[in-house]
Amino acid sequence: MGSYIGKSVKRREDARFLKGEGKYTDDIKLPNMTHMAFVRSPYASANVLSVDTSEAEKAEGVVAVFTAEDGCGQYGVPCGWQVNFKNGETMREPQHPLLAKDKIRHVGEPVAIVIAETQALARDAAELVAVEYEELPAVTNPKEAMKDGAPKVHDQFPDNMAFDWCIGNDRAEVEAALEKAHHVTELEFINQRLAPNAIEPRSYIADYDVNGDKWTLYTSTQNPHLIRLLMCAFVLGIPEHKVRVVSYDVGGGFGSKIYHYTEEALVTWVSREIARPVKWTADRSEAFLMDAHGRDHVVKSKMGFDKEGHIVAHLTDEYCSMGAYLSTFAPAIPTYLHGTLFQGLYKTPLIHLNVVAPFTHTVPVDAYRGAGRPEATYLIERLVSKGAKEMGMDPAEIRFKNFIEPFDGVNQPGYQTQVALQYDSGNYAPALEKALDAIGYKDFRKEQAEARKNGKLLGLGISTWIEGCGIAPSAVVGALGARAGLYEVGHVRVQPTGKVSVYTGTHSHGQGHETAFAQFVADRLGIPMDDVEIIHGDTEQVAFGMGTYGSRSLSVGGSAIVKSIEKVLEKGAKIAAHKLEASVEDLEYAGGKWTVKGTDKSISFGDVSLTAYVPHDYPQGLEPGLDFSSFYDPANFTFPFGAHLAIVEVDQDTGKVDLKRFVTCDDVGNIINPMIVDGQIHGGVVQGIGQALLEEVVFDESGQMITGSYMDYAMPRADDLPMIETHNTVTPCPHNPLGVKGAGEAGAIGSTPAVVNAVVDALWHLGVRDIQMPLTPQRVWKAMQQ
Amino acid sequence: MRISLTVNGKQYSHDVEPRLSLAHYLREVLNLTGTHIGCDTSSCGACTITLNGDAVKSCTLLAVQADGCEIVTIEGMANGAELHPIQESFKENHGLQCGFCTPGMVMTASDILKNNPNPTEEEIRHGLEGNFCRCTGYHNIVKSIQQAAEKINQ
């Protein structure tokens, strides 16, 4: 191991953020820049009868007003994943217009845009646009949407269904096993809709250059190349090479900034129309209304056990909302990113998941931190804990009993699940053991009993999780319906002086790539970290890339860089051999230099670099330069896993849940920077706790979002939380060169069921078996009274 | 309306619309874009600055209300390249990820420590109540402020 990998190197990106010198999109001000404001529907479902823009056009500072009649982006924004019906029929794909023409399908859907000299004037004028609506009935719950006579979201799809889908073993076989099971535990609940809420609202600036017929789009996105491709090829029909997409600093994403949004295409279109730069930055209300949401599954599950507590079968039926339109990756979330994790960490022999995905009169649902995997983990881990307690078994013991045996993916093959995927490597028991030791599991039951005598309701919840990260390879995801490849690009440019510029197609919006990537690059090349810079977020600098989501950056993006480093070293060796008058086979590379084995004859990386660019004394026939780009298409997903434990105390009188301790033991494969990995776990855990205890997007009967601000949507604050106690085990990924698995989503996947299991544990003796999330004091109190 | 105020030790005087928020004044007029805007309900704290020594949310004030006041923004915390001890502690403890909440966190931390040089973990958490961070889970922010307190008290 080199000198940087495995060390908590402090982040190089921090100085600019700490001094207030980060460059987020809204911080950019261009000469002659105009501002865009939206006229948005106050109704969830309505006919648009008329739009009158005449007053707005006359208002102070207004440059232009546009409606759907003006013909922007006539094809609408596309969906990037196709999931077909069970019977093979093609998924239903309604057009997702940039501006609504005659029909409104969710609150906030835009009807017109106003461009003015300042943001305030644009908003003033937007108020003057008169829109006549005819309000129609709306449906927001995915199960309700499937009922006969439910309000229709798209007239051409009268049953509201986008697709249905299933995975796993034959349903009849699973049902038969459940019939015969010694014990069957059941759960019916809603995995509630969440708003991702990155603290930086989305922001876009398009700058059209009339003379060059070119655009620059500054955007707060997680994947600039993907946005460029989707927008140019599918929405606006403009040549891709004429658009540069830049996303410098981005203030958090959590999935919500993956998708190509209508506003991005609109600023780009408008900028050419008016030949001036156009900026739009969402306010928080717009973020609630327009950013794709997460979760929103209506779930019915059954898990069967034999006498000893072995799981014999698992059957789940779900209604998973798509919202009003299909967002970029929406169809993949409740299907291939969800059903494929139904094996969990267990040897469950029979599994069946059936999904019905309807349209509803709501903002689209797509990936939110974990994307389908938290929903899978939640229901599996609730079922296992509930089943154990019903059978009078210890919830830790039942897990150990059902865990898949250890396999490293090298000496033992990967584990073939019942739900399509093959796990890469895993060793599950040690992670749970370590977490149980850390929390003092053995003594806890005594403490709990003591506390109960003193009128205190203590509970401990366990969850063990697995996820599939870095989804791949492209041919496989293509067969599953992805309309893009899921490889990554890594470009290593060695400068003549031996300094190294690395261009990655992944994107950092908090993950610290500038630091962690430089650590392994410096180690692989045996040079100081200061000699390595990491560049991302600009399509003009980085050749191509798929961006950052699904915990893929290091496992896929890092591997692409490693491939290029290998090419650099291979060519460097030829130059070194020439200079040292030795053969390549006689050289070894270490500590930043090539040495002739068994001698002290050596040449440094810097000298070889210079020679590559000043090729006077140079191997014959070898091209000058030391500059390589690689595409890396992974052999498989990676499968990190872990155990999360929570201890809670429930207030007898108010039902308020006090989270006392939270302990994790996660296995994310090899770790480059432990400080950054811990930080990812902390943040993910707290988002998961948010779902368990606080967060929920609520709609009223008419489809109005009644949690559309921070006054109504509760997110975790510092005083809601304890310190997060993190531990880890290391089971390397066998199929990528760094042995890494991914840590970005882990926290959010494991933590939610741990908290809910803890609360149910605290109240079990009162007859409480389940409580609907979020576990607000009111809900907990009500459950205690029943 | 004409306002005059001091920001990070510099005098400014401008004609502003009465409805202009102080946060927008700092960002749009003075180009001090370190003060961020994360919400429209005074809930997130990304816009926190100090006004006459106290932490306030600059989105809740109008620029005209700051007339005659002394303001420090995140840009006024470091001394050239030398970070303020709070900033340094945030860096050492990984108290930031995407950095968007960070200016508000640092300014709030300065207020917490000004009023209470030796805060307990609970007091720090209570003091951070008005600031959202969606990335860090607050864990390392709390640690950063604990360490900053030690540094400042040395």
Ligand code: FES
């Ligand atoms: S922007 Fe001021 S509190 Fe959110």
Ligand code: FES
């Ligand atoms: S660091 Fe991203 S919101 Fe706090």
